[in-house]
Amino acid sequence: MVGQKVITIAQQKGGAGKTTIAAHLGVALVQRGLRVAMIDIDPQGSLTHWHRIREERFGEGYTGIHFSSLSGWRVGTEVSRLRPHFDIILIDSPPHVETEARTAIRNADLIIIPVQPSPTDLWATKATVDIAKAEKVPLLTVLNRVNSKSRLYDIIRRELHDVSHSILSNRIIFAAAMMDGFGVTELEPNGQASLEIKDLAREALKMLPKEANKNFSNVRTAENSKSLAMA
Numbered sequence: 001m002v003g004q005k006v007i008t009i010a011q012q013k014g015g016a017g018k019t020t021i022a023a024h025l026g027v028a029l030v031q032r033g034l035r036v037a038m039i040d041i042d043p044q045g046s047l048t049h050w051h052r053i054r055e056e057r058f059g060e061g062y063t064g065i066h067f068s069s070l071s072g073w074r075v076g077t078e079v080s081r082l083r084p085h086f087d088i089i090l091i092d093s094p095p096h097v098e099t100e101a102r103t104a105i106r107n108a109d110l111i112i113i114p115v116q117p118s119p120t121d122l123w124a125t126k127a128t129v130d131i132a133k134a135e136k137v138p139l140l141t142v143l144n145r146v147n148s149k150s151r152l153y154d155i156i157r158r159e160l161h162d163v164s165h166s167i168l169s170n171r172i173i174f175a176a177a178m179m180d181g182f183g184v185t186e187l188e189p190n191g192q193a194s195l196e197i198k199d200l201a202r203e204a205l206k207m208l209p210k211e212a213n214k215n216f217s218n219v220r221t222a223e224n225s226k227s228l229a230m231a
């Protein structure tokens with residue numbers, strides 16, 4: 001294993017914000033100078049769709065992200081192939097598919113579990129937490145689509161374990177930026193949504209200490225993505 005760098009975003013509950021977090025977190029990490037690879041193992045292909053729009057906008061090989069879309073059972077091989085070349089590998093996983101999610105969790109160094117502040121999201125979270133614990137992978141539950149005026153937020157937060165300090169509020173820009181292939185940190189670098197994502201990026205990196213303390217090489221991400229694609 002070359003450093004701790006694989007982050008799987010998992011949550012059995014559909015629509016919790018896995019793909020949204022993958023896209024914005026990935027871009028925020030690229031902007032920190034990290035070489036980022038993303039793997040989409042969700043047959044819905046939402047992250048793949050976002051990346052395609054990004055390619056149309058920036059040009060193929062110039063999105064700053066190395067992207068693969070594949071079936072969950074191939075994720076272990078892909079992670080081994082990518083590990084030496086990237087600082088962070090982000091995996092977006094599907095809802096409801098335990099075997100696929102489990103494989104993605106087993107191959108990770110950190111699990112991010114988005115949870116919306118609702119009872120059904122809270123109850124659904126246990127299944128994913130249990131897999132992460134069984135596989136002995138550290139996890140971070142992240143409250144997403146938070147409405148700070150809701151009392152439910154405090155109640156749900158108290159019920160959660162391994163909950164992050166950072167939260168993501170319910171903000172249209174998280175969806176709107178994705179429509180155009182962007183991360184929020186590109187569209188409104190100093191906006192509230194960007195600050196929230198940057199906080200989450202910092203917190204996630206702290207949980208990958210071996211990686212966070214490493215001196216990253218200055219290889220430009222797009223060049224790196226291109227050379228790997230050609231390999």
Ligand SMILES: Nc1ncnc2c1ncn2[C@@H]1O[C@H](COP(=O)(O)OP(=O)(O)OP(=O)(O)O)[C@@H](O)[C@H]1O
Nearest residue numbers: 014015016017018019020095145169170171174175
């Ligand atoms: N913080 C947020 N603010 C506003 N909208 C959000 C936020 N997070 C997610 N959404 C919206 O919620 C919906 C579901 O988000 P997303 O697709 O990221 O969830 P998911 O967990 O990947 O879903 P699936 O389980 O189907 O893969 C999308 O329409 C997305 O734009």
Ligand SMILES: [Mg+2]
Nearest residue numbers: 018019042046
């Ligand atoms: Mg998704």
